[in-house]
Amino acid sequence: MAQPKRAGSAASLRAIERILAARGLQVVPEAIDDSREANPGDRQWHRRARSEYALKRWSAATPPRYLDAEATLPGVTAWADRALTDNAAAGALLLTGQTGTGKTHQAYGALRRIAAGGPERFEVITVNSADMYGRLRPSQVMGAAERELRRLSEVQYLLLDDLGTAKASEWVEEVTYRLVNYRYVHCLPTVITSNLPARDETGPDLTDFVGDRVASRLAEMVTSLVPMIGADRRRGGRVA
Ligand SMILES: Nc1ncnc2c1ncn2[C@@H]1O[C@H](COP(=O)(O)OP(=O)(O)OP(=O)(O)O)[C@@H](O)[C@H]1O
Ligand SMILES: [Mg+2]
Structure with a gap:
């Protein structure tokens, strides 16, 4: 049986880099040394x-609107590097x-910066909190809400967007x-x-x-609190 075709790993990373570079974005927080020839025994090659x-996992978890996202604020980049x-x-x-x-x-x-750094492991779920509560409502499907809660609780990285908008x-x-308690006791970012x-x-x-x-x-979990100020960027505002 024919094996599914796998994208060449170095080639597809270069393609991602080219796309991001064309948008003026940096792919990795610190440059990987390209001067040596990469081989599977090379630390840089593994990274x-x-x-x-x-980065592929990050892209899959990121809606199109935020595929250009780059962490720029010191509190955010420092958190990602930690x-x-x-x-x-x-x-x-x-x-x-x-x-x-x-x-x-x-x-x-922030999540992209972590991914670009070449972590040992990278699993991420991103969810808008209003959608999350929608999915967690008891449904007709036995145990579906419980399974979803477990998935969100256990994933290595969780982005919970817009907490506080639901009633x-x-x-x-x-x-x-x-x-929050699960992620708190298991020290999950x-x-x-x-x-x-x-x-x-x-x-x-x-x-x-x-x-x-x-x-x-949350008070104990939060290691970086970043209050953002400025006008609405959607209306042409700038972050101060
Ligand atoms: N540093 C940035 N550089 C370029 N575009 C940005 C930057 N920050 C935000 N934007 C763009 O500005 C718009 C608003 O940003 P974003 O959605 O992150 O705001 P928000 O604070 O999450 O808003 P809300 O509270 O309504 O969810 C988006 O189109 C986003 O892509
Ligand atoms: Mg938002």
Whole structure:
């Protein structure tokens, strides 16, 4: 039986690099030494192969809008670099700010930076929180919601986009607790974006939405809190 054709690994990485370079984007945080001839015994060769594999996974998990995403803010790049060197110590990256300030862009960019660094392992799920709650509602299919919750809880990297936009309820709080608690106790790196501020004495904040028990865990998990300011980029604004 004919074997499925596999793309040449170095060639397809170069193709990805060319596409990104044409858009003025850098593929890896630090350059891989190309001067030596690559061979399977070469450390650089292995890193390049891992990077290619991880970038493919990243692209598959990234919607077209954010395929250009690049982490540029120091709090975001530092978090990604930490995740690359010590996965269990990375904790959570929390991006907050008003609509259109670039939170989701930075979040995808952070994951891309990790992938480009050639991690030993790279599994990622990206999900909008409103879609997630939709998928986790008890369905006709026995156990489907539980399986989905397990998948999101256990994955190595989870991007939970737009936390706090769903209508708060006891059920939402319970599901969020189960997800965050699993990732908290297993020290799994998590990227969260939210329109709500982490804390606000005068108005609604993330604690109001997720409840005290989740907020307490997040407070310990979050190793990098990046409040984004500026006008709505969708309306031609600039991040300050
Ligand atoms: N640093 C950047 N460089 C170029 N484009 C950017 C950058 N940051 C954001 N954008 C673009 O600006 C738009 C808004 O960004 P994004 O979707 O990340 O905002 P957001 O803060 O997540 O908004 P919301 O709160 O509504 O989800 C998108 O089209 C995005 O691709
Ligand atoms: Mg967003």
